[in-house]
Amino acid sequence: MLLTGLVATLFEQEQAGDVAAGVSGVVDVNNRLEVSGINANLAEGLSASFLGEDKLSPATPDPDQALAARIRARYCWSASLHDQEMDVRVEDGRATLTGTVDTWLNRKHAAEAAHEAGAREVNNHLLVLPSAPVPNKHLAAAAHESLA
Incomplete structure (x- = not known):
């Protein structure tokens, strides 16, 4: 099952994947839901901070x-x-x-x-x-x- 679209939070993204995985007959979930706007930036910053990464350092992607x-x-x-x-x-x-x-x-x-x-x-x-x-x-x- 392929999930696409926008959600407001990482929690919603994970929840949607969990719900899809629980549907009878679903054997694989490809969760391509994107976290939109400021929540995505905040979540990325929080995750990077939690993981000890410096989000302020300029680097080539x-x-x-x-x-x-x-x-x-x-x-x-x-x-x-x-x-x-x-x-x-x-x-x-x-x-x-x-x-x-x-x-x-x-x-x-x-x-x-x-x-x-x-x-x-x-x-x-x-x-x-x-x-x-x-x-x-x-x-x-x-x-x-x-x-x-």
Whole structure:
């Protein structure tokens, strides 16, 4: 399912994606909703501040850095991902995720969020903490394949 249009806040953007994902029969959500106007600038500034980035320094826009910032902002605003130990690197639109997460579902959500932020490809090298149970055979097989 593709979501497009304008919303007023990042919360509304995330909520719309969550609602769409909960619709019966939907297997994938491509959330391309844009946060409009001053709220987008405020949210970007808050996310950058939270992530320790200096928004006042003049720099040439780098699409890979902008994509990495969008991915980190999604993690920052996500209830399940904001406190996970993840690192994001982007090169030529390809995001590489490293670090650790608490659950297999968080690992999956991290990759989905990177795609939704605009990554054309995601190399998911996130490790799941040993105490996390594997939810089912299909997810375990997919996790094994992505590590290969």
